[in-house]
Amino acid sequence: MKVSLNWLKDYINLDDVSVEKITDKLTIAGLEVDDVVDGSKIYxxxxxxxxxxxxxxxxxxxxxxxxxxxxxxxxxxxxxxxxxxxxxxxxxxxxxxxxxxxxxxxxxxxxxxxxxxxxxxxxxxxxxxxxxxxxxxxxxxxxxxxxxxxxMKLNDVIIDVDLTPNRADAMSHIGVARDLAAIMNKQFKYPEIKPDEAETTSAQLASVEIENSVNCPRYVGKVVTGITVKESPEWLKNKLIAIGLRPINNVVDVTNFVMHEIGQPLHAFDLDKLADKKIIVKDAGSDTKFVTLDSKERTLNPADLMICDGKKQVAIAGVMGGENSEVTNDSKNILIESAYFNPSAVRKTAKLLGLSTDASYRFERGVDYNKTKWAAKRAAQLIAELAEGTAAKGEIDAYPAPIENNKVMLRFPRVDKILGYKIEKALMLDILKRLEFEIVNETESDLELLVPSTRPDVLREVDVIEEIARIHGYDNIPVVEKITVSLDEKIDQSKFTNDVRELLISLGFNEIITNSLLNTETAQKFSNPIKVLNPSSVEMAFTRPSLLPGMLNTISKNIKVKETDLQLFEIGHVFSKNSESEIKSFDDFSETEHLLIAITGNAEDKQWYRDNRKSDIYDLEGFANSIFKKLFSNNVVVKSVKQNNDPIFEYSLVKKVKKSIVASGGKIKSDFLNGFEIKQDVFIFDFNLSLMNEYISGRNKFTELLKYPKVIRDFAFVLDKNIEVDSVEKSIVKGSSKLLKNIKLFDIFEGESLGEGKKSLAFQLEYFDYTRTLKEEEVDKDFWSAIETVKKTFNAQLRG
Amino acid sequence: MLEKINQTVKNFESDISNGVNKDKLEEIRVKYLGRKGLFTRLFEEFKVLPKDEKPKVGKHLNEQRTKCQNKFDELISEYDQVSDSDDFIDLTLPGRKKELGTKHILTQTLEEIKNVFKGLGFSVYEGPELESDYNNFEMLNFPADHPARDMQDTFFINNEFVLRTHTSPVQVRLMQNKKPPLRAIMPGKVYRNEAISAKSYCLFHQVEGLFVDTDVTFAELKGTLVYFAKQFYGNDVKYRFRPSFFPFTEPSAEVDIWWQPKGKEGKWLEILGCGMVDPNVLENVGIDSEKYTGYAFGMGVERIAMLKYGINDIRLFFDNDKRFLEQF
CATH class of the missing domain: 2.40.50.140 (Nucleic acid-binding proteins)
Structure with a gap:
């Protein structure tokens, strides 16, 4: 909201105060100053x-x-x-x-x-x-x-105040002046209203009837007759221009001026265009087409509150007037509307129409129902003066059930309990008076207060306590010297993911954080993604069902800037519906925490001491295994299972704990990568951290160190190329006793010397026993038994 | 015997002064000082000497051996300091690459924030990003059809579910599940339906703080946040508290710190919002607001990181350019 310093000075004496001090005081009072434009500096x-x-x-x-x-x-x-x-x-x-x-x-x-x-x-x-x-x-x-x-009188200072929604009282120059006066402990004054001079009363010239008094508790009308609509004088135009409004004519300008002066939105009807010279305030009902004064046809809802005359609708209450009753250059007699509409009714209508105006902004927050008559009078007198007309005597005041000001009890000990510091009682009373609170009753321990009608936000004791603290100044809150710490156990739900991060850093991965909103096309490659009802663009229409698209976007962008060797990870939430149907409760969708690791480009780039080597599936699995080894204790068994026919992976495997899949990974299909304009191989592993977290069973217990020597034996076999290593290892175990503790594949060799379709696998076997030293003969027996089993199972030959 | 010892020492001295190299030195060591060297032999001869000669000869032999050993050590260490011309080592070659990963700068900043509050005995709780409108707004005292709802542009899933606009619903969950005293921070992603620009993104990270007990006060809130500001920006940090508005706190405040970049005009920058938990919020979760009071605060991690590291475009955090990631 723009506030003109020159205009403020009509109500409060600020001659001896610097602009800096004023803006500082406003901010300290809770009217945050966003920007200050000093005209004298601009010019x-x-x-x-x-x-x-x-x-x-x-x-x-x-x-x-x-x-x-x-x-x-x-x-x-x-x-x-x-x-x-x-x-x-x-x-x-x-x-x-x-x-x-x-x-x-x-x-x-x-x-x-x-x-x-x-x-x-x-x-x-x-x-x-x-x-x-x-x-x-x-x-x-x-x-x-x-x-x-x-x-040109442009030497004004324009202060842009960022008003919080609770400060309905400060939606005007008088409101700002009042708060400034309170915090600076200065006097401020309302402009003077003269008594009406005319004989004819407003009530003789027009009438008002309220049908829906819930949404329109008060409607004040005042008539001005015999006016000449023309350009406003310089002083008025300058005031409006200063705060960014475009002057129109003396009638409209005055209504705008008074709104920005006191905060009461006004509307002027051409009285001669009102059928039966009558105002009826009622719901739109079945009459749902209406042309507002910006010449646009609006579609109304039956519950929207409308201002009507004897025959037709003439304004959308609290939002905008109609073209059919607009004041034009030929208008002679006008009716000024100064009403109090129900804030949430105005908000609903404005929201549904997608139409926010200076008036609706104020009505939504709650205007001062006790200033409606004042504002009507002020406007009528100014219009009469500037348009050479006559303000009719008095106002029509339709006010079926007068609103009572809020009453609040303030207990002094409660002030201390909430604030934790002492404000003198006399000072509290003074602050409340400065804010126009009325003290109904005062005792030793409490105050009974009548809240001013400018403050619809002050309903409870704690609201009054805030007002006292605000004007007393938050700068005056003493800083406590000590903070107590409780002895209770502390919980850190982020520990698991922190551990995962630490681990990945040590493995050389860079962490990324990507947008969790995805475009439709990408999201629909996954099952049951969740759609956003009101996305700001089609690029962000779904919540992510997987971390993969964000990862691939990141890889793609990096490749474009020639960062082609990447090891990246992201930890984040992914979302999907549990079925096709709409989300009605938390059971209808799942939100889980995932970790996605990705490798692409070189695992080792070319250096003076090495050649480059591309990342491959074995790098990927190596990382996955380290992650499981570090996160799970020894008693959690993770099984690797090969997958077939995955829509995303060319080849892949899943990691299982018991029966549940905790992670899956592999090489991404190249046509999937095409969608992200990636032309190099990408390997990813996706871990369901929420699920893995359930299998975390604490740390390993200490195992006694081996006291007896290990016995190592090597052998190599020549066998068919398409035999998987895993099956050979299983066969070795099958042929061995429990003395065999570890198997390591240390060489794979293919060559003409072995014959077509053959390969050689070399294994190192480790034997030991925790309780004794093994004898050579028993190891030999075990070793040869393993050899025989492998030979028989795979028709393998033992090499030299 | 003494003669023999002196002769051995003389031979040793002449050997080591005659243009030796590293290999030659090793030969000399073996010849004189080795396990089967001349001194060892002398010691063996010494063993069979008559008793009365032993003290004198023994002392002399020991002294001379030590003398030779010291001389040898001195020489060998000189040799060690001079690089061997046959075995050229280029120490200007870069060391072999050992790759380290990096945590995202937002994670690092968040950890710093967490550590400050963990030091004050705060627990850390997390909650879902896809929240019910009820937890995100209603329980936090945002009435339906109230302009306060416009403060946070919301992504809706439908009428009942939203992408949380702040981490405050985690407060609600915590207070529903545990009895006071409660002292916790709640970090996480939050979403705002705003156009993406250098200054705003459709999501950001927030850290929520909550302390509910029988005598939590506004003054203690200020103290706690001053503590945070000092840990984060140093003892000389200039700060101010000013009134603000949040539906779920009353009184409410925002905290600014004075930011003075070198060679530029200083200004106040908002770093967090806070206040005393509104009694309506306490009552909504079944906590007696007469008996208990509480404070809450919330800060944006991006904003704090941008300030701290001089990052001028919020989109950089989410672009994840490797050249950006590896700077921190």
Whole structure:
């Protein structure tokens, strides 16, 4: 919300206070200042200039050479505007000025060979309008040499306040002034309202009837007659322009002015266009087409509250007026509406219509139901004055059930309990008075308070405590010196994922964090993804059912910047519906934590000591095994099972604990990668951490170290190429006793010497017993038994 | 015998002074000082000497052997310091690559935040990102049809479910499941339906804090957050508390720290929001708001990391360019 400092000064004396202090105080009071624009600073080095001479530019047809004076010195200026003439008073930007449009700085320049010292400005360049038809020509009343901002009254400071939704009281200049006065402990005053002079009353000229008093508790109408609709005077236009509003005519401008002064939205109807000169406030019902004053046809809901006359709808209550009753240049008599509408009703209507206005913004937050008459009077008197009309006597006040101000009990000990520091009682009372709270009753231990109608957000004791702390100043909260720590056991639910991260860092992986929202096409490659109802773009229409797309996007982007060797991981939540049907409860979808690791490009790049080597499935499985080894204790058995016909993987395997699949991984199919514009092999392993977490059974217990020597035996077999190592190992185990503790495959060899379709596998076997030293003969017996089994099973030959 | 010892020492001295190299030195060591060397033989001869000669000869033999050993050691260490010209080692060659991974800078920042609060006895809890509207809004005192709902642009799944807009629903879950005293932080991803730009992204990470007990006060909240600011930005950090509004806290505040980049104008930057848990929220989860009070706070991890590391575009966090990841 834009606040003009000059305007604020109508209600509070701020002459001795710096802009910095004011903005600081506003922020400290909870009216956070987002931005400050100081007009006098923007128009530094802009003066009223006088064009003494004008000649044609010798080298350019469309340019003129001007001699401009600021009253003291003359400047040569090249000007491109068609309307520049000698004898004009103009806005002259001197060297050093920064043109608001485009923010460029004026320097000495040569334009087509002619020197130019300064610039004659057009309205758009000054940021005043969009007009670039020619330079801005001023009338004779301006003094040459005067600062432009001072001369045009643009030397205002505009403060942009970021209003929180609870501060309905501060949605106006008076509201801001009130808060500023409270926090600075200054006086502030409302503008004076004169008594009406006319004989005829508003009630004689129009009538108001409320059918739905729940959504419209109060409706005040006041009539002004015999007006002339025309342009507003400079002071009013300047006030509106300052806060970013476009002046329209004296009637509309006054209603806007009063809204920004007191916070009460007003609407002016052309009284002569209201059938039966009557206002009826009721629901839209079956009448659902309505043209608002921006000439757009709106579709209403039956429950939307409408302002109607004797025959038709004339405004959407609290949101926008209708074209059919709009004040035009020919209007003579008007009815000013100053109402209090139910905040949530206005919000519902505005939301459904997708139409948010300055009025609906205020009604939604709750306007002051006790200022409706004041605002109507203030507007009527200003309009009467500026439009040479007559304000009818009094107002029509339809107020079937007057709203009572909130009553709150404040217990002094409770203030201490919540805040934890002491505020003197006298100071509390003073603060409450500054905020216009009425003290109904005061005892030793508590206060009975009447909350001002400006504060619909103050309903409870704790709300009052906040008000006291706010005006007392949060800076005055003492910082405690000690904080107690409880002895209870602390829980860290993030420990498991932290451990996983540590492990992956040590394995050389970089962690990534990707967007958890995916485009439709990608998401639908997985089963039952969850759709977002209101995505901001089609690129983010689904929650991710897998970490894979985010990973592949990341890989793709990195390859594009020539980072082709990657080891990446992500830990994050993935989402999917449990069936096709709509989500109605937490049982209808699953959200699980996953870890995805991916490797691509070189596992080892070329260096002075090695050749490059591409990442492959064995690198991947090696990483997966390390992860299981580190996370699970020895008593959790992880089984590896080969998978077939997976839609994503060319070849893959899954890791199982008991019967559940805790992870799966493999080589991604190249046509899947094509979708991400990736042309190199990618290997991934996807771990369901939520599931794995269930199998975490604490740490390994200590195992006694082996006291007796190990016996090592090697052998190599030649067998058919397509026999899997796993089956050979199983056969070795089958042929051995329990003395065999470990098998290591240490060589694979294929070559002509072995014959076609053959390979050689070399194993190292490790034998030991925890309780004794093994005898050579018993190991030999075991060893030969294993050899025989393998030979028989695979028709294998023992090598040399 | 003494003569023989002196002669051996003389021979030793002449041997080591005659242009030796490393191999020659080893020969000399074996010849004189080795297990089967001349000194060993002398010791064997010494063993069979008459008793009365033993002390004198023994002393001399020991002294001379030590002398020779020291001389030898001195020489060999000189040799060790000079690199062998036949075996050139280029120490300017880069060492063999040992790859280390990196945690994402947001994870690192989050861990720093966690560590500060864990030190104060806070537990760490997590919760789902796909939340019920009930937990995300209603339980936290956001009435339906209230402008407060506009404070957080929401991604809806349907009328009942949303992508959580803050980590505060984890508070609700915690308070529903455990009795006070409760002291915990709750980190996680949150979502806002905003256009993606350098300043905003459709998701970010938040850390929620909650402390509910019989005498938790606003002053203690300020103390706790001052402690955090000092651990994070140093003892000289300049901070301010200013009033704000959140439906689930009353009174509410925001904390700014003074940010002074070198050579630029300083300014206040908001780092977190906080306040006393609104009595409505306590009552909603069945905690007696007369007996118990609590505070809550929430901060954005991205914002804190951007400040701390001078990162000027929030999208960099989610682009995961390796050149970015490996900087931290």
């Amino acid at each position: 530094e080095n802009f003066v009223i200039g006088y064009v003494k001479e004008k000649d044609k530019h010798p080298n350019a047809d469309k340019l003129s050479l001007c001699l401009v004076t600021d009253g003291t010195d003359d400047y040569k200026v090249v000007c491109g505007a068609p309307n520049v003439e000698a004898g004009q008073k103009v806005v002259f930007a001197k060297v050093g000025a920064v043109i608001p449009k485009g923010e460029f700085k004026i320097t000495k320049a040569k334009i087509r060979g002619e020197e130019s010292v300064g610039m004659i400005c057009a309205e758009d360049e000054l940021g005043l309008s969009d007009d670039h038809s020619g330079i801005m020509v001023l009338d004779d009343s301006y003094n040459v040499g005067d600062n432009f901002a001072d001369a």
